[in-house]
Amino acid sequence: MIEVDGKLVYETLAEIVQPEHTAVVVVDMQNDYCAPGGETTRAGRDISHVRATIEPQARLIKKAAEVGAMVVFIKNTTEPGCLSDSPAWLYFKTRVRKGPPGVARPQMSPEVTIDGTWGHEIVDELKGLVERPVVVKKYRSSAFVNTNLYLILRSNGIESVVITGCVTQSCVDSTARDASFHDYYVVLARDCVGSPQVELHEAALKVLAARYDVVDSSEIIAAWSKVRQPV
Amino acid sequence: MKELYGKMVYETLGEIVDPKHTAVIVVDMQNDGCHWDGDFARHGFDISEKREMIPNLVRFVEEARRAGLLIVWTMNTNERAGRSLSPAWLYFRLRESKHGVVPGYENDIEGTWGQKIVDELKPLPEEPIVKKHRSSVFVDTSLNAILRSNKIETVIIAGTVTQGCVESTARGAAEHDYYVVILSDCVASQRHDLHEAALKVLASRYDVVTSKDVIAEWTRLAARTA
Numbered sequence: 001m002i003e004v005d006g007k008l009v010y011e012t013l014a015e016i017v018q019p020e021h022t023a024v025v026v027v028d029m030q031n032d033y034c035a036p037g038g039e040t041t042r043a044g045r046d047i048s049h050v051r052a053t054i055e056p057q058a059r060l061i062k063k064a065a066e067v068g069a070m071v072v073f074i075k076n077t078t079e080p081g082c083l084s085d086s087p088a089w090l091y092f093k094t095r096v097r098k099g100p101p102g103v104a105r106p107q108m109s110p111e112v113t114i115d116g117t118w119g120h121e122i123v124d125e126l127k128g129l130v131e132r133p134v135v136v137k138k139y140r141s142s143a144f145v146n147t148n149l150y151l152i153l154r155s156n157g158i159e160s161v162v163i164t165g166c167v168t169q170s171c172v173d174s175t176a177r178d179a180s181f182h183d184y185y186v187v188l189a190r191d192c193v194g195s196p197q198v199e200l201h202e203a204a205l206k207v208l209a210a211r212y213d214v215v216d217s218s219e220i221i222a223a224w225s226k227v228r229q230p231v
Numbered sequence: 232m233k234e235l236y237g238k239m240v241y242e243t244l245g246e247i248v249d250p251k252h253t254a255v256i257v258v259d260m261q262n263d264g265c266h267w268d269g270d271f272a273r274h275g276f277d278i279s280e281k282r283e284m285i286p287n288l289v290r291f292v293e294e295a296r297r298a299g300l301l302i303v304w305t306m307n308t309n310e311r312a313g314r315s316l317s318p319a320w321l322y323f324r325l326r327e328s329k330h331g332v333v334p335g336y337e338n339d340i341e342g343t344w345g346q347k348i349v350d351e352l353k354p355l356p357e358e359p360i361v362k363k364h365r366s367s368v369f370v371d372t373s374l375n376a377i378l379r380s381n382k383i384e385t386v387i388i389a390g391t392v393t394q395g396c397v398e399s400t401a402r403g404a405a406e407h408d409y410y411v412v413i414l415s416d417c418v419a420s421q422r423h424d425l426h427e428a429a430l431k432v433l434a435s436r437y438d439v440v441t442s443k444d445v446i447a448e449w450t451r452l453a454a455r456t457a
Contacts, residue, residue: 005313082236086408140406169432174402181365183317203428207394
C-alpha cells in the first residue's frame with residue numbers, strides 16, 4: 001500500500017484481491033453464449049475459445065468460495081418479445097457485422113438469453129459451484145447499467161472486482177470499464193475471458209491491458225492461497 | 232426504417248443522423264491533452280495525431296451548427312486537491328503512467344488552462360459543457376438529462392482519446408439507448424497502436440464513418456426538404 005495525496009492506494013495483486021473486499025464477477029457464462037445448441041452455435045459462430053475458459057473459471061470460482069470472496073453471476077437478459085430492447089439496442093443487435101474473417105460474423109437473433117429459457121441459464125459446468133451465488137440480471141453490455149450490481153457491491157464493502165466470462169470485447173470490456181468508473185480496482189483473469197471472435201478478443205485485451213491488470217487466474221489463486229481460511 | 236418487435240428501428244445512416252434527433256458529443260478536446268504546451272506533450276507524449284485531427288473537427292462542428300444539431304462539449308476534470316480521485320482511480324492513472332499511456336494524474340485540473348478546451352474549437356455560449364471525472368461521460372454527469380430534454384436519439388462522437396474516453400463514452404451511449412456514430416477522422420490518441428485496436432473493436436459494434444459521410448447525409452436531407 002502507498003499513500004498518494006492522503007489516500008491509501010493498493011500496490012500489489014495480493015492487496016487488490018484480498019477476499020474480504022473482492023468480488024469475482026462472472027459475465028454471461030450462459031447456455032446461449034457457451035453451450036452447444038445455444039443461440040451462438042445455432043447462428044454459426046465458434047464457441048471453442050469461450051469454452052476453453054470454462055475450466056479455469058471453475059477453478060477460480062471454487063477457490064473464491066473457499067476463501068470467502070463474493071461470487072456474482074451476471075446473466076444477460078432479454079425479456080420475451082424483446083420488451084427490454086430499445087429501438088437503438090435492437091439496431092445494435094441486428095446491424096450486419098461486416099469486416100474481414102475473424103471480425104465479420106453471422107447474425108444472431110435478438111431473442112437471445114430470453115428470461116426463463118434454457119439459453120438464459122448458467123452453463124452446467126459453473127452452476128452449483130457456489131452455495132449461495134449472487135445473481136444479477138443485466139439488459140445491456142455493462143453489468144453496471146440499470147442493474148443492482150453497484151448497490152450489492154457497495155453494500156458489502158467490495159473494493160475490487162475480478163472479471164471473467166464472455167464476450168471479451170463486448171460485455172467483459174464494458175463491465176470492466178464501468179467497474180473502474182464506479183471506483184473498483186479491476187483485475188481481468190486472462191485465461192478466463194473469451195470470445196467467438198479471437199481477433200476482436202486480442203484487440204480488446206490490448207486496450208484493456210493498457211488500462212487494467214490482466215493476469216492469469218493462477219496468480220490470483222496463488223495470492224488467495226496465502227490467505228488464512230475463514231473460520 | 233423497419234419494424235422489429237413492434238418498434239420502429241432506423242436502418243440507414245441518413246435516418247440515424249437526422250439533425251432533429253442527433254447530438255454531437257465532442258470529447259475532451261482540452262489543452263492538457265491536445266496542446267503542445269499541455270501536460271501530455273510536455274512529458275514527451277506524441278500528440279501529433281490529435282493536432283492533425285483538429286481541422287477536421289473544426290469543419291465538422293461548423294457544419295453541425297449549420298444543420299442545427301445540439302452540440303455538447305465534455306471536459307475531463309480532476310477537482311483540486313485530488314478531491315475527485317478515488318484510491319482505485321489513482322491506481323488506474325498511476326498504472327496507465329507506468330504503461331506509457333498518460334503522464335500521471337495531475338492534469339485536467341479544475342480551473343486551470345490545461346482543463347480548458349483548445350482555442351481552435353470555441354464552444355458557443357448556448358452549447359452545454361459537461362464536466363466528467365471518469366472516462367465515460369455517461370457516468371455521474373448531467374449528460375443524460377441534457378440529451379433526454381432534447382429528445383436526442385443519436386449521438387455522434389468525436390474527440391480524444393480513442394481507446395479511453397471516446398470508446399467508454401460510445402459504449403455508455405449505446406447502453407443508455409442511443410444510436411451511436413463515431414467519426415473515424417475526428418478521433419485520436421497519443422498512442423496510435425491503442426487507437427487502431429480500439430477502432431477495430433468499435434467498428435465491430437457501432438457505425439464508424441467519416442465526418443464527410445455524415446455531412447453528405449445532412450446535405451441530402453436538406454436538399455430533399457428544400
